[in-house]
Amino acid sequence: MKNAGKIIFALLCLFMLAILTVSCGQTPRPDAGAKKNAETSFPETVDETASGRDTVADASTEGETNYSPDEGKAEDPARKVGEFDLEEKTVLLNSGYTMPIMGLGTYSLDHDVCVNSVKALLKNGGRLIDTAYMYGNEEAVGEGVRQAMAEYGIPREEIFVITKIYPSQFDDPETAIDTALEKLNIGYIDMMLLHHPGANDVKAYKAMEKYVGEGKIRSLGLSNYYVKELTEFLPQVEVTPALVQNEIHPYYQEQDVVPFIQEKGIVVQCWYPLGGRGHTSELLGDETISAIAKAHNVSSAQVILRWDLQRGIVVIPGSSNPEHIKENLDLFSFSLTEDEMDRINALDRGEKHDWY
Numbered sequence: 001m002k003n004a005g006k007i008i009f010a011l012l013c014l015f016m017l018a019i020l021t022v023s024c025g026q027t028p029r030p031d032a033g034a035k036k037n038a039e040t041s042f043p044e045t046v047d048e049t050a051s052g053r054d055t056v057a058d059a060s061t062e063g064e065t066n067y068s069p070d071e072g073k074a075e076d077p078a079r080k081v082g083e084f085d086l087e088e089k090t091v092l093l094n095s096g097y098t099m100p101i102m103g104l105g106t107y108s109l110d111h112d113v114c115v116n117s118v119k120a121l122l123k124n125g126g127r128l129i130d131t132a133y134m135y136g137n138e139e140a141v142g143e144g145v146r147q148a149m150a151e152y153g154i155p156r157e158e159i160f161v162i163t164k165i166y167p168s169q170f171d172d173p174e175t176a177i178d179t180a181l182e183k184l185n186i187g188y189i190d191m192m193l194l195h196h197p198g199a200n201d202v203k204a205y206k207a208m209e210k211y212v213g214e215g216k217i218r219s220l221g222l223s224n225y226y227v228k229e230l231t232e233f234l235p236q237v238e239v240t241p242a243l244v245q246n247e248i249h250p251y252y253q254e255q256d257v258v259p260f261i262q263e264k265g266i267v268v269q270c271w272y273p274l275g276g277r278g279h280t281s282e283l284l285g286d287e288t289i290s291a292i293a294k295a296h297n298v299s300s301a302q303v304i305l306r307w308d309l310q311r312g313i314v315v316i317p318g319s320s321n322p323e324h325i326k327e328n329l330d331l332f333s334f335s336l337t338e339d340e341m342d343r344i345n346a347l348d349r350g351e352k353h354d355w356y
């Protein structure tokens with residue numbers, strides 16, 4: 001019995017030793033935890049780079065310190081303000097900067113769709129983006145720009161972002177501008193517009209003038225200002241706006257307003273170039289426009305956008321569809337004859353589709 005007890009004790013010891021050995025073999029190596037951490041944090045790091053989140057700080061710091069205000073300014077002293085360079089696909093603004101003549105409108109594009117549309121534009125060679133406080137997507141535009149800069153190697157100076165402050169913000173324009181700078185987070189704002197006339201618009205514009213002096217905004221403009229509004233507004237400000245953005249499409253052509261603005265060396269840009277959501281099918285299906293499109297083997301959208309460019313009007317069609325975005329940039333492989341321009345000019349109905 002005594003021996004049996006000893007044997008049982010020895011067997012127990014052996015059993016314990018075996019358990020200990022096996023469990024020692026499973027003990028994680030000291031570096032395994034680090035590796036696990038690395039594995040779990042790696043995608044996050046990559047994501048941060050991909051989403052440009054890590055360039056956020058760079059962008060804002062650079063905006064304050066490294067971006068030279070001379071970059072983006074026209075180099076040819078003989079170039080005239082308002083003139084379209086169809087090779088460079090830019091127009092010279094009265095601020096000295098050049099601006100792309102076709103781009104992307106972002107009205108009604110929610111965050112992810114907006115990021116993807118901005119990236120689709122930039123990937124396909126477009127460089128002009130229009131947003132506004134009112135669209136609620138300035139953060140998304142900034143994110144799309146930063147991601148495209150990181151992923152496609154596009155320098156900030158090549159990209160031109162327009163945003164707008166709304167009349168409800170005119171009372172405290174400094175806060176409005178600071179908010180836009182913060183939300184966009186791309187260093188500086190290429191152009192800021194007053195979204196539409198309203199109380200304190202002169203006060204708001206003067207604040208924007210101050211930010212131009214500080215290099216935080218590069219060019220200024222107005223939106224939804226027509227002959228009467230411009231006649232009253234312009235004598236009250238120091239910096240002549242570089243651009244006016246108004247509703248223009250074949251059914252609402254502003255044939256008197258456009259030359260009135262252009263004669264002042266102010267560039268005209270059109271919103272709702274395709275008639276705006278809810279109106280595009282009628283416009284794109286218009287018999288005259290469709291016939292001209294067929295003759296050039298292009299789409300109705302391309303014909304309308306080309307008609308704008310030939311009137312010296314900058315286009316920012318809105319789209320959430322990368323194929324449309326690509327198509328809307330392809331406006332230089334054909335041109336409209338004088339007769340075709342006249343036929344589209346004759347479609348004017350003075351039919352406004354919206355106010356802002």
Ligand SMILES: NC(=O)c1ccc[n+]([C@@H]2O[C@H](COP(=O)([O-])OP(=O)(O)OC[C@H]3O[C@@H](n4cnc5c(N)ncnc54)[C@H](OP(=O)(O)O)[C@@H]3O)[C@@H](O)[C@H]2O)c1
Binds near residue numbers: 271273280319
């Ligand atoms: N300052 C102001 O008061 C004001 C007011 C309104 C708008 N805006 C600006 O102007 C921009 C343009 O206006 P918008 O976007 O409202 O209207 P829009 O450009 O006239 O039309 C946009 C519509 O056209 C469709 N579309 C775009 N390209 C197309 C193509 N190649 N073929 C067929 N359909 C096409 C889009 O659909 P998909 O998404 O399917 O491509 C969308 O439904 C706005 O995004 C905004 O930036 C300014």
